Amino acid sequence: MNTTPADQPPRHLGNLDANLRFLEQTGVLTPSAEILEIGSGTGGLLHELRQRKLRAQGVELREAFIKQARAWYGDVPITHVTGLALPFRDRSFDVVMSFDVFEHIPDSDAHLREVARVLKPGGSYVLQTPNRWMNVVFETIRWRSLTAWREEHCSLHTLAELETRLGQHGFETVRPYDIPVVNEFFRAKVRRYAGLPGSLALSVVNPDRFPLRFRTNLYVQATLGRSR
Secondary structure (H helix, E strand, C coil), rough: CCCCCCCCCCCCCCCHHHHHHHHHHHHHCCCCCCEECCCCCCCCCHHHHHCCCCCHHHEECCCCHHHHHHHHHCCCCCCECCCCCCCCCCCCCEEEEEEEEHCCCEEEEHHHHHHHHHHHEEEEEEEEEHHHHHHHHHHHHHHHCCCCHHHHHCCCCCCHHHHHHHHHEEEEEEEECCCCCCCCEEEEEEEHHHHHHHHHHHEEEEEEECCCHHEEEEEEEECCCCCC
């Protein structure tokens, strides 16, 4: 249920600041790039890119989120979809991006086939997804169960697993990025789901200092082969 007051923007569903830093570091945000966001949510990131005059559009499963995005940001170009199929021609985009989406997709192979289909040869899939090594611990605490989290986060990967899967779908270069995520959004999420013990743990151990393969979140740029 949406409890956002009418005079306030909808709640961001991801770590907007960290995600923008990642996109800027990849260099994919060029004026001529055709950009697709999969899972636009309530439209915060897409709105930011449109404000920068970038040629960005999105798709979203939940009509309620699209309504929130348009109520606050106006006629943002978000298309409602009902599954993994993307309503675009082959080789339509220079960049496809997704944030906190990949881990929710049961058939991630079908998802990657669609991403590769709509990308131009040499195009980039830039994504953020929780790291399986770390997220299993967090979700177990959140749900107070060893198995309940698997329904929502059904496609968690380690960095090595993600690199392998992307390679199987024609992505020739897979580059992880060092993106700090511990900001107020992250701290609030830990407080909400892990309470005081989580906040105390975060004050002692900063996950941004872990090696990339053991970070809480994986930020990856995958480049599709030009022979596709």
